[in-house]
Amino acid sequence: MKVGVKVLPRPEVLDSQGRAVEKTLSHHQLKINQCVMGKYVVLDVDATDEKEALEQAKKITEFVLYNPLVESFEMEVI
Amino acid sequence: MGSDRKPIGILRFLGTNCDRDIWKAVQSVGLEPQWLWYQDRFDPEDYSGFVVPGGFSYGDYVRSGALASLAPVLGCLKEANEKGMPILGICNGFQILCESGLLPGALLKNESTRFIDKWVKLKRVNASPYFSSNEEINIPIAHGEGRFYCGESTLKELQDREQIWLRYSDNPNGSVDDIAGILNANKNVAGLMPHPERAMKKWMGTSDGYSFFASLADGGLQ
């Protein structure tokens, strides 16, 4: 079963990559309110149901994929 | 000096690239360096101190320092910390110490999003008992993810407990409170983004980094 994990910088932390994209877009007259850049990780786990899959994915994410100090994450079964 | 001391353990991970430079620096102050491979376990008592060198452990994939902080060798380094032994993390080594929880905070992508290599002026805010430096020094930085970040309460703690070790005179990367290096509460663990091992001799630019290693040889530690 596949779980998608979305890891994004927390709003209070300066997202330098997102800001760089915003600036570049504005140079090309492409208007956006904000750009936030993070990463998307796909985990293929052995699980019998969604709940179990999400639990496993959460464990893995908390183990290494995200740093609670500067990032937050969301998960979805895909 | 130094000859009767136990060796200094230098940690090596896949992707570490300042390991040989640290080896030279440790030797140049009369100490014996010894490699500690990331899969090794070791007895802290066999060493007199540890350096976690810079580089791109695991290619900086996931987050810089994140994958290295899970290596077996870190378990023993944590034991060494519990015994109050001196541990110095430089650049990627600093990132690894933060990721492993030996130091507070995190290191994020530079504000400019670019790698920065240049000479920077540093001011010593609080002295480290093990890694001495002059009050004002000039040593180089070379990093893409060196922006020190911590929440307001942690920052206040760092300030109150005199854990801020070094500050940039001219902040190159957007670090909180111009922080270039910090100490743990017990002051035996130190981390900094600049590279003292690249400023050991006048022809390198300055020799301001020498004392960081020399003090390991003459410090009051066993």
Added chain:
Amino acid sequence: MSLEQRLKVYRLTEAEYKKICLLLGREPKGVEWAIFSALWSEHCSYKSSKVHLKKFYNKNDRVLESFGENAGVIDLGEGERVAFKMESHNHPSFISPHQGAATGVGGILRDIFTMGARPIALANYLCFGEPKVEVMPHLVDGVVRGIADYGNCVGVPMVTGHTEFNASYNGNILVNAFALGYFGPEDRVFTSGARGIGNYVVYVGAKTGRDGVHGASMASESFDEKNEGKKPTVQIGDPFMEKLLIESCLEVMKEDLVESIQDMGAAGITSSSFEMAAKGKVGLNIDLQKVPMRQSGLTPEEILLSESQERMLLMCTPEKFARLKEIFNRWDLDAEVIGEVIEGSQIKIHWGAELLTELNPVDVVDHAPEYKRQYSEYKSVNKREKIAPSKFDKFTFRAAENINLCSRDWIFNQYDQRVGASTAADCSQSVGVVELPHSGRPLGIALGCRPPMMRTDIQLGAYDAIAYPSLQLSSKGLQPLAVTDCLNFGNPEKPELMTEFVASVEALSKACEAFDTPVISGNVSLYNETLDKNVTSTPATGVVGLGHSMEKVPKDEFCVEGERAFLLRCELWSGNFYSADAYNFPVEFTGDWDKEKVTQFAKDLQEYVNEFGPSTSNVVGKMGALFELMTMSQSGFSVHLDKPLADSMCAERLYEVIVTAKSGDEFKSFWQKRNVEYFDLGKVMAEPLKVDGNLVDAHWTSEPFHKQLGLE
């Protein structure tokens, strides 16, 4: 597929096809088409240039390995040797700047550590189009980030670079990467010739994917508007994997577990296996099904042509394989046996039980076509008996407006210049200098070829591509020892371009002989043209020099108060070069190559610097001596000139050197005996540059570079 279609797909001419049939005694079949296509491409076979490359001055007592190996090697004495080479990655970098430039660095590093040398220095030579061209900022940004991402991660310091801008590169940029590796007294030089019947053929490193298929033949084609569709052939680099390869390969070499080794570069496993077999005059049995693959469904042809990065092919004796595999595994790498060395002279390529082809590597490699492309004798068109010298106030204060004249610190501050803790002079200096680990002597790297000189006159430009970096090394007290080159030219099928190519090679070679600096390695990149427009003929060079004392390497800039500054002038040519580009001065020059004069000047400079240890010594570069003085004064130290002296320093003269002296008398007694003019510029003070009492603004280069490109 008709024969005509087939020839088009595999980029072979009808004459080449006939030659293949003659060599094989039959029609080529199956994967043979792909093998000949790759190995007979311009990129792999040097078919247009080989006949002229043989003319290079390429040997002296120091040269241990030269052309034919992955990189040249020279002896430095005291048991120390270095391997170095420069290579182009122009086409991939134009299509995908970040990956193209990154894999260029990866490739040149593999050429170095393949020889058994630890890479200790990188350099790069870049030519971009005008900043106003829409894609140019993106290309500059991507190339610089690509080089930085790769070089910084593998941990090899970037110690020097050269970046030029000109309209001729608008549709075809140049990205040339240089790498240098070190052998200590204990280290053996490894070569690529396969040997030892029964030895294993071992594949190490990243798994093979579909990336880069047909890359070698792409690099041999001119660009056209349809190139956008070619993106899939650009390879993706993984510097972390490269770092593991460097450390593990050096370790297995140190334990003497390897018989011969070569990296998989252009045309991947095909070129490495055929070249190794051809050199060793042995046969190979290879099973392509045993090649570690990243994705399923790869065809034998795709495996043969894949240019997936970070892969090596080596041979070892069966007894040593277990230990070899153990070391690679310790570095998280796989080592797989994919075949063996066999008697005879055939390479047998299998797909499991099926024999796909049996070819004699000598037929494919050594009998590749060699063309004598049409050319004529080069004639200088811009040479004059005499030219009017340019005037001081015409351009001095407009310097910052021209991107070719501003500081490149925005670029090199993105490169790790000090990893290795051996860098004495970084990219801010004209010569990159590192410390040799065993002897502690300084080793310098200077890059040559100034495109404005090439545009003025091909012969002058090619002489300058050796003389200028050699003098730069000499100005630091280093003796130039050997050269690598990267010959970037347009379409060789056009006689006027071939004429420039031949004239360049001949002038380079003459200059190398004069300085006794043999060409020991290099690369040719032809077909640098887009929609019929050729780039400036650009034979980039890397010259390596050796000195005596790390403490004695002088700086480019003024740095010690109280020394006396002098201008030394050894004039071969004068003309409008950079000033022609920047200010539309007429393209013209006067003067001649003078071998004795310039080589004696180089020796005198080395002697002066080593004997008297000046703090500052710097060859005048762009726009003449006054302009150089302005850049040298940015340190906060400078001299005061009167107007006549300043005026006399405004023409572009080859060659001038600004050097300091601890004692003016010592300086004079040394140089009076020599055939060199000098001018006293006065005492170095902790003050800005003044002319006739007026301040000359020395901060005119502050940050315009990336702003001109609209980059942050």
